[in-house]
Amino acid sequence: MRRIAGIILAVLLIGGVVAAVVAGRAEERSTATKTVRAVIGSEKAEFFADPDVVDALAAKGYTVKAETSGSWAMEGLDLKGYDLALPSSQAPAVELAGKYKVTGTLPRPFYSPLVVVAHKNAAGVLAANGLATLDEAHRGTLKMAGYLDAARKDRTWQQLKGSEKYGELTGTLYLSSTDPVTSNSGALYLAAASYVENGGKVVADDAAVKRTAPLLRKLVSVQGAQQAGSDAVFRDFVSGSGNPLVVVYESQVASLLREGQQPDDLVVLYPDTTVNSDHTVVPLTEDGKAVAELLSQDATLRDLEVRHGFRPHGGPPEFASGATYLKQELTGVHQAAVPTSEVLRELARRAKG
Template sequence: MRRIAGIVLAVLLIGGVVAAVVAGRNDQDKGTATKTVQGVIGSEKAEFFADPDVVKALAAKGYTVKTETSGSWAMEGLDLKGYDFAFPSSQAPADELADKYHVRQPLPRPFYSPLVVVAHRSAAQVLAANGLAALDKNTGTLKMAAYLDAAEHDRTWQQLKGAKAHGELSGTLYITTTDPDTSNSGALYLAAASYVADGGRVAADTAAVERTAPLMHKLISVQGAQQSSTDAAFRDFISGAGNPLVLVYESQVAALLAEGQDVGDLTVLYPDTTANSDHTVVPLTPQGRSLGELLSSDPTLRELAVRHGFRPQGATAEFTAATASHTAYLNQKLTGVRQAPVPASKVLHEMARRAGN
C-alpha cells in the first residue's frame, strides 16, 4: 500500500513539475516575440530599431523586427519580395513604393523630423553678421532666400564680413547634403530650395524644373563627392571634419542632446523654409501594416521614438516635454519655419537628375 501511495505521489510530483514548466513557458512566451517581420529602413532609423529598449517593447507586443538599411530613394530599385515593410524617410518615396507594390492607403506615418543645418558657432556668427541667418543662443534661422542668392553668385566665405578671423572658413559658401538621387534628405533639400527659388511655387512639371535647374546644379556640384546617408555626414561634422555647414535631421541633434554628449560649439540653424521628413511605413504584408500602426499608437514606442529625437505624429507635447532642457539648441515649436510642399516623386527625381548632371 505504501508502495502504491509512493508511486502515486511520484506521479503527482512529476505532473506538477511538468505543469510548472509548461506554465513557465507560457509566461515566458507572453514576453517573447512570436512574429518575425523584416524590413528595409532609412539609415537614420537604424539606432532606433537596434535600441534594446525598443527591441524589448516590440517583443512585448509579439514582434521581432529585422532590418536592413538603404537610401530612401534607392529603395525603389530594390527587390522587396519577401519583406514585410519598407520604411523610407519621407512620404514621396513611400507613395512611389506603395504604387509599385499596390499597397492600400493610408500609409502609417509614426513620426517625423524637420531638416536643419548644423554649423560651428563661428560659421553661424558670420552668416548672421552678413544677413544670412538670425541667431538666438545655440539655435537660429537660416534665411533661405539670402543663402540661395549667395549660392547663385558663387560667394565665398572670404567675401563675408568677419570671416577673416576664422581660418577654417574659406572657399565657396555651401551646405553639405547627401546625394539627392538616392537619399531622402538631399532630395528634400532640393524640394525646399527650388520652392524658394521659384517664388514659393512647388515644382509640378518639366518647365518648373527647368526654371531652377541651373541653381540646383550649383547647390549640388559645388559639393563634390556626397555621402549616401546623413549618419556619416553628421558624424564627420561632430568629429570636426568636413564642411562647416551640414544638412541633417533634427532627430540626430535631439538624440545626441538626449544622450548628454558634448556637442562642442554646435549651432542648429532651422531653414526658414524647409521640408519635413515624414517617416512613412509601406506595409508589404499584413504583419508590416500591424507593425506600422503599432509604432504610431503604442505609448512606449512613441516615447522611445522621442528619445531618439523623432517627433511623433499628432502629439507635439511629447516632444516638447522630452526636450525641455535643450531649448538652447532646438526650436521646439518650429517658430518662424515654413513648410515647403514636396513635388511629386517623378518631378523630384527629374530635379535630382538635373542637379547632378
C-alpha cells in the same frame, strides 16, 4: 550535519529548478515574437536598435529585423520576403506602394524637419552677414533666400566679413547634403531650395523645373562626392571633419543630445523655409501593417520616438535635453510643399548633371 547538508542541497536543487523555469520563460518570450523584416532609412537605425524599443515591440509580439538603405534607393531593391519599408518621406513611399500594389492610406507615424548643423564660428559669420539670425548660443535661423542668392553668386567665406579670424572658413560657401538621387534628405533639400527659387511655389511643371535647375546644379556640383545616407554625413560633422554647414534631420541632433552629448561647437539653424521628412510606412504584409499601427498608436513607442528626436503626429514633442539647441514648436519656419516624386526625381537628375 547530514540533515543540514540535505537541506542545503534541496534549496540548491529548488533554486536550480526556479532558475531553469525563469530561463525557460525568458527564452519563451524571446522566441514567442513574430520576426518582421524591414528596410529603413539609416537615420532610424538607432531607434530600432534601442533595447527599450526592442522590448516595447516584443511586448506586443514582434521583433523587427531592420536593414538600412537610402530612401530613394529602396525602389531598386528586391523587397520580396520583407514585411515593411520605412523610407524617410512620402514620395519614395508612394513609389514603393505603387510598385508592390499596396493600397490604402500609408501610415505616417512621425516626422522630422530638415535643419542645418553649423560649427559655431560659421554660424556667427553667417549671422554677422545677414544670412542667419541667432536666438540662442546653439540655435538660430538660416535665411534661405539670402543663402541661395550667395550660392547663385558663388560667394566665398573670404568675402564675408569676420571670416578672416577663422582659418577653417575658406573656399566657396555651401551646405553639404546627401546624394539627392538615392537619399531622402538630399532630395528634400532640393525641394526646399526649388520652392524658394520658384517664388514660393512648388515646382510642378517642366517650365519650373527648367527655371530652377541651374541653381540646384550649383548647390550640388560644389559639393563634389556625396554620401548616400544622412547618418554618415552627420557623424562626419560631429567628428569635426568635412564642411562646417551640413543638412541633416532634426531627429539626428535630438538623438545626439539624448546620448548626453552637448557639443559647444554645435549650432542648429532652422531654415526659414524647410520641408518635413514625413517618415512613411509601406506595409508589405499583415505583420508589417501591425507594426506600422504600433509605431503610430502605441503610447510607449511614441514616447520612445520623441526620445530619439522624432515628432509623432498628433502631439507636440518635448525635447527637454535639447532645449537650447532645438525648437519645441516650429514657429517662424515655413513648411514648403514637396514636388511629386516624378518632379523631384527630375530635379535631382538635373542637379547631378
